[in-house]
Amino acid sequence: MNFRPQGSDQRDDLEPLRLSRRAALGSAGAAGIAALLGEAGCGSASKASSPTAVPFFGEHQAGIATPAQKKLSFTALDFTSTSATELRELLQVWTQAAAALTAGHTPSTLTDLSGAATPDSLEALGLGASRLTITIGLGPGLFEMEGEDRLGLRARRPAELAPLPSLPGDEMQPLRSGGDLCIQACADDPQVAFHATHTLLRLAHGAAVARWSQLGFSRTSSTSRSQATPRNLMGFKDGTNNLKLEDATALDRHVWVATSEGAGWMSGGTYLVARRIRILFDVWDATDVEAQEQAVGRRKLSGAPLGAQNEHDPVDLHATTANGPSIPTDAHVRLSAPETNGGIKILRRGYSYFDGADAETGQIDAGLFFISFQRDPQQFVSLQRRLGVDDALAKHLSHTGSALFACPPGPRRGSFVGASLLS
Numbered sequence: 001m002n003f004r005p006q007g008s009d010q011r012d013d014l015e016p017l018r019l020s021r022r023a024a025l026g027s028a029g030a031a032g033i034a035a036l037l038g039e040a041g042c043g044s045a046s047k048a049s050s051p052t053a054v055p056f057f058g059e060h061q062a063g064i065a066t067p068a069q070k071k072l073s074f075t076a077l078d079f080t081s082t083s084a085t086e087l088r089e090l091l092q093v094w095t096q097a098a099a100a101l102t103a104g105h106t107p108s109t110l111t112d113l114s115g116a117a118t119p120d121s122l123e124a125l126g127l128g129a130s131r132l133t134i135t136i137g138l139g140p141g142l143f144e145m146e147g148e149d150r151l152g153l154r155a156r157r158p159a160e161l162a163p164l165p166s167l168p169g170d171e172m173q174p175l176r177s178g179g180d181l182c183i184q185a186c187a188d189d190p191q192v193a194f195h196a197t198h199t200l201l202r203l204a205h206g207a208a209v210a211r212w213s214q215l216g217f218s219r220t221s222s223t224s225r226s227q228a229t230p231r232n233l234m235g236f237k238d239g240t241n242n243l244k245l246e247d248a249t250a251l252d253r254h255v256w257v258a259t260s261e262g263a264g265w266m267s268g269g270t271y272l273v274a275r276r277i278r279i280l281f282d283v284w285d286a287t288d289v290e291a292q293e294q295a296v297g298r299r300k301l302s303g304a305p306l307g308a309q310n311e312h313d314p315v316d317l318h319a320t321t322a323n324g325p326s327i328p329t330d331a332h333v334r335l336s337a338p339e340t341n342g343g344i345k346i347l348r349r350g351y352s353y354f355d356g357a358d359a360e361t362g363q364i365d366a367g368l369f370f371i372s373f374q375r376d377p378q379q380f381v382s383l384q385r386r387l388g389v390d391d392a393l394a395k396h397l398s399h400t401g402s403a404l405f406a407c408p409p410g411p412r413r414g415s416f417v418g419a420s421l422l423s
C-alpha cells in the first residue's frame with residue numbers, strides 16, 4: 001500500500017509505490033512495518049501532520065478518550081479465516097492503513113490480504129484528516145466459537161470478554177448483533193469516516209467480511225469539557241454527567257484495564273459495548289414535556305437536573321418537593337447515577353441514527369447507537385439490568401442490536417493494534 005498527503009484532486013498525481021503484503025508482513029515483522037511506514041511517509045502520524053489529525057499511536061487507542069467527532073461509521077465483521085497468523089496480518093495491515101488515513105494521507109495503491117493490488121477509492125481525497133479516528137475491537141468469537149478454539153487463542157481470552165447476556169429491554173436482531181472484529185471510524189466529515197471503513201474492509205478481503213454496520217449522524221455525548229453538550233433525538237441534552245477525558249484518574253478507574261487485572265495483553269485497553277436502541281417515537285411524541293422531564297430527571301430546555309437551575313448543577317437525589325423526591329424514583333438519571341449503583345461509571349460515546357421508515361407501520365427507525373467504554377463489561381450489564389426494568393424511559397426504547405469487543409491498548413509506533421495478544 002502506498003500513501004501520499006491529501007490535498008491534490010488530480011488522479012494522475014498519485015504515484016503508486018508498490019508495497020506488497022509479503023514485503024510488509026512476511027519476514028519484516030513489526031520492525032519492517034515501522035520502516036515501511038517511515039518510507040511511506042506515515043511514521044509521523046502522532047505528530048499530527050494535518051491540522052485536523054488526531055494522533056493514532058499512543059498508550060490507548062484513539063476514538064475513546066478523544067473529543068467525540070460529529071459522525072460515526074461503525075462496522076462489525078465476521079473473521080472467515082481459521083488462522084491466527086492471518087488475524088495478525090490483518091491487524092498489521094489495518095494499523096498501517098489507519099495510521100496513514102488518520103494522519104490525512106490517501107493511499108495511492110492498496111494491496112489487500114489476498115495480495116491483490118487496487119487503487120484507493122478516492123472518495124475522501126481533498127477532505128483532510130477531519131479528526132478521523134479508527135478504533136479496532138476484537139470480539140469473543142475470535143477466542144471461541146460454538147465451543148471451538150478456532151484460532152488457538154482460547155487460553156488468552158479475558159474472562160471479561162464473554163458474550164453479553166440477555167438483558168431486559170432486548171428485542172435483538174441477530175444480524176445487527178455480534179461480530180468477531182469491529183471498526184469504529186469517527187470523523188467530522190461523514191465521507192472521511194466512510195472512506196476509512198471502506199478502505200479497511202477492502203484490505204480485509206479474503207479474511208473477514210462485514211456482518212453489520214451502523215452510521216451515526218450526530219454525536220450524543222460530550223467526552224471533553226471543551227465540548228458543548230449535544231441533544232439526543234428525544235430532544236434532551238445528553239452527556240452532561242459523562243466521564244470526561246480531562247478526568248484522567250476517573251478514566252483509569254472506570255475505563256482503562258489496569259496492568260494488575262485480567263488478561264495482561266489488555267492492559268491499557270478497554271471494552272466497547274455497542275447497543276442499537278430504537279426510540280419508540282409514537283409513544284414518546286405523545287408524552288407531554290413535563291412527563292418527559294420526569295422520565296429523564298432533567299429539564300428538557302436547560303438540561304438542569306429537576307430541583308436545580310443549571311445544566312451543570314449537581315444531581316441532588318435527596319432534594320424533595322411537597323409531592324416527594326424532585327427526581328422521581330424511576331427517573332433515568334437517578335437509576336443510572338453512580339450514587340445508586342455502587343459507584344459504577346462508564347464512558348458514553350454514542351451517536352444518533354436514522355435508518356428510514358417501516359412501510360408497514362409508518363414508524364421511523366431512529367434512535368441512539370449507544371457506545372460505552374468500560375474496563376469491565378459488567379459495568380454496563382449491571383446498569384442495564386436495572387434500567388431495562390425500572391427506568392421510566394424503558395417503555396420508549398427497544399434494544400435491537402448488541403455487541404461486545406475488547407479494544408486492545410494503543411499501538412506503539414512500529415507496532416500494531418493487538419500486538420500484545422498476537423506478537
Ligand code: HEM
Nearest residue numbers: 232236237238239240241242277333336337338368383384
Ligand atoms: C436511547 C437511550 C438513552 C437515552 C435517550 C439516554 C439519555 C440520557 C440523558 C438525557 C441523560 C442525562 C444527561 C447526562 O448526564 O448525560 C443520561 C444520563 C445517563 N445515562 Fe442515559 N440514555 C439512554 C440509554 C442509556 C443506557 C443504555 C445506559 C447504560 C446502561 C445509560 C447510562 C446513563 C448514565 C450512566 C448517565 C449519567 C447519570 C448521572 O451520573 O447523572 N443511558 N442518559
